Amino acid sequence: MRYFAQFRAGLGELVIDALRRDLRSVKVVSSDGSSLIFDAGTDPSTIGNLGYLKNAFSVLGMIRRCSAQRAAEQFAEQVLSTPMLRRQGRTSFRTMVSVDGRLLGLPRPAKTRLESAIAKATGARPSPRGGGVEYWLIGRRDVESMLFCQRLTTGIKPGAAGSLGADLAMLLVMASDPRPDDVFLDPFAGSGSIVRARMALPYGRATYSDLAAGAPYLQVPSAIRRRARVTVLAEDALELPSISSGSVSSIVTDPPWGEYDRLDVDFAAFARRMMASFDRVLQPRRGRLVLLLSRRAAEVTRGLWPSANLRLVQSHQLLVNGHSASAQIGGRLPRVG
Incomplete structure (x- = not known):
């Protein structure tokens, strides 16, 4: 048809x-x-x-x-x-x-x-x-x-102000090859758009994490706080101390781009620590990762996937709120022997 x-x-x-x-x-x-x-x-x-x-x-x-x-x-x-x-x-x-x-x-x-x-x-x-x-x-x-x-449709519902649209959040989740038993993590969860999109599909467990999650100016949506099998953390994505090594099967996230966000270090140093953190928590055999970044930031992270024992499989060029962006999609390197 x-x-x-x-x-x-x-x-x-x-x-x-x-x-x-x-x-x-x-x-x-x-x-x-x-x-x-x-x-x-x-x-x-x-x-x-x-x-x-x-x-x-x-x-x-x-x-x-x-x-x-x-x-x-x-x-x-x-x-x-x-x-x-x-x-x-x-x-x-x-x-x-x-x-x-x-x-x-x-x-x-x-x-x-x-x-x-x-x-x-x-x-x-x-x-x-x-x-x-x-x-x-x-x-x-x-x-x-x-x-x-x-x-056939009545149109997508807009997301909260400053959040990713529900359509883009769902597309990023779909790019992660979601599975019913996934242990999912968004370590830069912000308004929760990506976590809500993941919750719309079958999942095992999910974690919403953001340093500002406990601050008065960022309220974690009640639909996330009250959902079964969802954990809310207020942790630094570069450390993630509450996440056990090798326990996460998929990460989908929209980290700071380094162009429109304030970072304590230059973006290259930030990106190296971020990818090392993801390498630690992702499952060694089937861990998957989807990143939404500015085009400039994506050039930095592109070279960091192998050092994090990850293979970059696809890179899609997008426009997000008028800004040039890139969605990087991949996962664990295949084991040899």
């Missing part, structure tokens, strides 16, 4: 990797900086529940790029002459139009023609205020086709 998905600009590489982990037989048809069209052998309800997609749609029809009015007329004809809406339930619906990122209104004759066709094919009634199924006519600047889609 064909789908259209939108996501925050700059996250495309991580989104495609996550889709390939989550879904069956993913084939990317086209992509741009903030959206993609892809085929997958997965039902629409699964696509709609992917928390890292801003919006997701099942593609019901495609025609050559044209005006929104002409597209509405052609899709109305297809709705009446093909079984594209055969499985749609008898619920209310509304139609929306988005062309090159802008919401548009259709001329009344074209809108009426499209809505009448949908009503006849489904037995449903149009409801301008929403509340039912949403059918979207979509055109993208870099796509040669107009799409007729059914919306």
Whole structure:
């Protein structure tokens, strides 16, 4: 089945990797900086529940790029002459139009023609205020086709001010190859976005750690404090005295970047101690690590993975709040002999 998905600009590489982990037989048809069209052998309800997609749609029809009015007329004809809406339930619906990122209104004759066709094919009634199924006519600047889609999601929820977005946090967690028995750690947990994303999936135990966790100006979210099998620590990530050596199976974290944060030492020295700390606590055979860093900081940490007995497997270039960033993904070096 064909789908259209939108996501925050700059996250495309991580989104495609996550889709390939989550879904069956993913084939990317086209992509741009903030959206993609892809085929997958997965039902629409699964696509709609992917928390890292801003919006997701099942593609019901495609025609050559044209005006929104002409597209509405052609899709109305297809709705009446093909079984594209055969499985749609008898619920209310509304139609929306988005062309090159802008919401548009259709001329009344074209809108009426499209809505009448949908009503006849489904037995449903149009409801301008929403509340039912949403059918979207979509055109993208870099796509040669107009799409007729059914919306599957209601949009991602924003994170707390100053925190990572829920979508990026989930993408970083997905990049760690999460497993149901994981002993998870975020040693620079801050607002808890990454820990909350990890808690949304099956896990063994999880640790939220941040030096400021006990300070009045940083309150650990209650959803984390009260969750079973979650430990809250206020410890220096460069030491982690409460974490036993070799006890953590995965670390996903957004450490200070050294450009916008104050550090007591230069970033290179900080990074060496950080990677040594991670080397100590990660399990010797299956430990995995995901770092979100500025591009400049990533150049420093890139050379430190081998010294921490870790292999850097992937490095994705991203944009985070307008800043150039890198997601570094890897794990333990394979044992020889």
